[in-house]
Amino acid sequence: MLQIDLWKRVLIWAVCALGLLLAMPNAFYQKVEVRNDAVAAIEMGQSGNELEEQAASWPSFLPSGLVNLGLDLRGGAHLLAEVQVADVYEARIKSLWPEIRDLLRQERATIGTIRLQPSPADELRVKISEPAQIQQAATLVRGLARPVTSLSGALQNDIDVATEGDTIVVQLSEAEKLATDERTVQQALEIIRRRIDEVGTREPTIQRQGSDRILIQVPGIGSAAELKDIIGTTAQLTFHPVVGRGSDAEQSPGAGNDIFPSLDEEGVYYIVESAPVVTGEELVDAQPSFDQNGQPAVSFRFNPTGARKFGDYTAENIGSPFAIVLDNEVVSAPVIQAHISGGSGIITGRFSVEETTNLAVLLRAGALPAGLTFLEERTIGPELGQDSIDAGRIACIVAFGAVLVFMFLSYGMFGLFANIALILNVGLIFGLLSMIGGTLTLPGIAGIVLTIGMAVDANVLVFERIREELKTSKGPARAIDLGYEKALSAILDANITTFITAVILFAVGSGPVRGFAITLGLGILTSVFTAIFVTRLMIVMWFERRRPKTIEV
Structure with a gap:
């Protein structure tokens, strides 16, 4: 019958209390954010009475994790950069010359003198004075070839060596160019991330887009020009x-x-x-x-x-x-x-002192392997971000209110229990986002709104099942018990498939799609928890106190 062990009750309420406690700092967002920035500044060695006052403005025994606001909510800078991978070919070819020169000098008695010729950017042309020995010289240069370090270029060499009369022509192989492109973009991605992290920006989005482009979004930064100053210098x-x-x-x-x-x-x-x-x-x-x-x-x-x-x-x-x-x-x-x-x-x-500080940051982060061309740049002002927050807040309130009214009118007292669980559900979502340091975007707010609508699905399934069981003349306790038992499989099926969709969106998506996937996935977890455990616990506690002979759902 309707029985829940004491330790399970304590655990359920403890999880709810912990989630709400973690979510609480978001209700005092600006105050906690100022405190966190002050603590970070003190840890970096800065000092001052103002910093100490700001650090003490929020009790240290309370959680201070916040849901980070994305670019579309906080404002900031957006850049789309193209990595000039062809620059790396030229640098790579140039770096081969000392090695080729030293190798051929050892055979000067046979192949004669060697001379580097004017060459296109992606070629190295070396002329020898004994044309009859050109094949021997080319064979020596081919001995410098190394295997391509990529799966797609397995069993292929990194250079192609050809001859034209008395001239050796050295080029990078196509397999090596593809592997170089991949390495260059990945290295540029990592260096851009390190440079932005060095200046302490909050939750940047730095993602590869296509084969040679990088998307950079940094919330809270003043302008796209300021962001370009941070990452645009090659620092070679x-x-x-x-x-x-x-x-x-x-x-x-x-x-x-x-x-x-x-x-x-x-x-x-x-x-x-x-x-x-x-x-x-x-x-x-x-x-x-x-x-x-x-x-x-x-x-x-x-x-x-x-x-x-x-x-x-x-x-x-x-x-x-x-x-x-x-x-x-x-x-x-x-x-x-x-x-x-x-x-x-x-x-x-x-x-200047400032220039040496910036140069040291760039050198520590590493040199960009190639130049960047900025194809798109946008500055999103904080006013627009605040408009997005206000619009999202209105959407959440309207959706929330509509669901609460619908559930109460449809299911009475049981609908009231579902509404309490729904409020806890939203609190738990923000608690989880704060705990993992998640970033909330405008699509993320859409995910929360969708979760509010979906969160009552499990309760609807349970309550309708309880109605069906009451029609078979079973007692209220047995009807409630069977309602939860028989609705469980449908609840799990529906939510597991939706959660798989959220995981796929997160894995293959980027930027806003990921923000939507995170809030949707977390919302599914919290809504299942509140529907299966929290709502049931409230109904059991109500039933134990009232012991009604009949119930209406």
């Missing part, structure tokens, strides 16, 4: 041997060389070897600091591989200039005075 740091220096930007640097302007010296241009000795990818840390003259600078440190290459080069080239190049500009070109074995150094220039 490289270290090159200096070939020469001049004042003519149009002069030919020669094959295998590049010409870069000086950042500090106006009208000065450096000719450097195209292939860098060390790159920013081998940095493990960068921090703002000051040089020996007290001027702002950036100190850096290499990983073991970079430190070894940096140390070997400085040991072999004492007295030679060495260019530090940042985004195709020579920051400085110091002369190597001694062997630098520690793998660390300092970048000096005409920097």
Whole structure:
């Protein structure tokens, strides 16, 4: 008959109380948000009476997790960026030249002298002075090929080597280009995420879109231009041997060389070897600091591989200039005075303190592997976000009120129990969103509105089943018991299939679709819990107190 163990009753009410407690900070959203920001600032080393007052404005023993508001509710910036993957092909081809040069020099007695020829961006053309030995030279270069590191490129090499008369032509293979595209976009995605996380923005959306595009949405940021300043700088740091220096930007640097302007010296241009000795990818840390003259600078440190290459080069080239190049500009070109074995150094220039801080952030996050072209940019003001919140609130209130009235008119006292469970259901949804740090979007509000409508389905199934059982002249206790027992399978079937749909939407969707899927999935879990356990517990407790001979549903 109608019996629920004491421990089950305590557990059900405890879950409800915990959910409402977790949801409570959202009723004081602005106050709790200010407190959380103050606590985060104090943990980062900031101090001040105002921060301490803000941190103490919310009791520390109460939960402080909030439902994060998405871009369409808080306002912020939206960017759609295209990764210039073709840039990576050129850099990759250029990096092959020192290796090919050193290999062919070992066979100079046979193949003669070698010379790098002017080439398209995605090719490397090497001319030898003994055309009769071109096939032997090509075979040597093919020995540098490595397997493509991707499933789609299995059993294929990363370079294609062909011959044209006395010239060897080296290109990336199609399989390697596809693998490079995949690596480049994934690396750009991760670096953009690290850069945005460095500045402490709240719940950004950074997702791949298509083969070479990245969608970036950051709530709470001032404008799209501000967001571009954070992520738009490539911050490619490289270290090159200096070939020469001049004042003519149009002069030919020669094959295998590049010409870069000086950042500090106006009208000065450096000719450097195209292939860098060390790159920013081998940095493990960068921090703002000051040089020996007290001027702002950036100190850096290499990983073991970079430190070894940096140390070997400085040991072999004492007295030679060495260019530090940042985004195709020579920051400085110091002369190597001694062997630098520690793998660390300092970048000096005409920097402000703010510039060194930003540069250190960019270098720590890593260099973007390729440039970005911004195809779409949008700034959503907080006023529009507030309009969305107000519209969503009205939709929820209307839906909520309509369901409450319908349930009470249709099922009387039992409908009142369902309405109480429905209120708890919405509280539990916000409690779960706060606990997992979920982001609420406008489609997410639509998911909550849909959940409000769906949440009473299980109760309707149970109550209609109880009505059917009462018609067979069973007692009220037995009718209630059988109503829940026989409606359970239909409730589970309906909600499990809908939950599977929500999981699929979350797995394959992006942005707003995921926001809808999260609230729909959580709403299904909470509505099943409230319908099967909470409503039943309330009915049992009412029945135990009243002991009615007959009931009307």
